[in-house]
Amino acid sequence: MGPFPMNAGSAGLILHVDDEQSIRASMSILLSTDGYEVSSAASGAEALQFARGGLHPDVLILDFNLGQQINGAEIAEQIRRVLSYAPPIIMLTGDVSHAKFPRIVEVVVWLTRKPLNPKLLLVTLPSLVQLSRATRNLLSRSA
Numbered sequence: 001m002g003p004f005p006m007n008a009g010s011a012g013l014i015l016h017v018d019d020e021q022s023i024r025a026s027m028s029i030l031l032s033t034d035g036y037e038v039s040s041a042a043s044g045a046e047a048l049q050f051a052r053g054g055l056h057p058d059v060l061i062l063d064f065n066l067g068q069q070i071n072g073a074e075i076a077e078q079i080r081r082v083l084s085y086a087p088p089i090i091m092l093t094g095d096v097s098h099a100k101f102p103r104i105v106e107v108v109v110w111l112t113r114k115p116l117n118p119k120l121l122l123v124t125l126p127s128l129v130q131l132s133r134a135t136r137n138l139l140s141r142s143a
Contacts, residue, residue: 011035012129015057017047017075018092019067027061030118036125044075051082058132059125063114064093080107085136088128092116 014036016027024040031038039055041047044066051057060079062072076089086107094114108131110124 010037012058012125012132013037013039013056014059014061014125015039015041015047015050015055015079015087016061017041017044017066017072018063019043020063023063030121031125034122034125044070044072044078047075048078048082051079056083057087058129059088059090061090061092064091064111085139087132090116090121090124090128 011034014031016024016031016038018024018027018040019042021042024042028038028040039050039057041050047062060076062076064072066072066075072091072093076091080086088108088110090110090112092112092114108128
């Protein structure tokens, strides 16, 4: 699936960031089968390139531990600055007790353990996409 721009007929556009290729592939299959467009990034730098290049995701799904000097929460904050809006964030981690977050305001953040229950994800995503789109519409009208 191409990363740009969002297809209004899709269930939503998801930006998924994980350094493990097998996890990116399985997430992409799961979400695209359910009607979502998925842009997968192997690193925070790649995710930022997508955002700078015009990708406007409805929801961010990030691994907290990206195996880099920067974690998923910091990448999410940088992406939000590039986008000028705050898509809901699903943050995945193998160890919730070590996931420390910078101050993230005015955005829905769901911190959950890996592996994520796929049925729970698919039940939750429509509401997050709807919230994201409604918030962007509201902000664009007031700008």
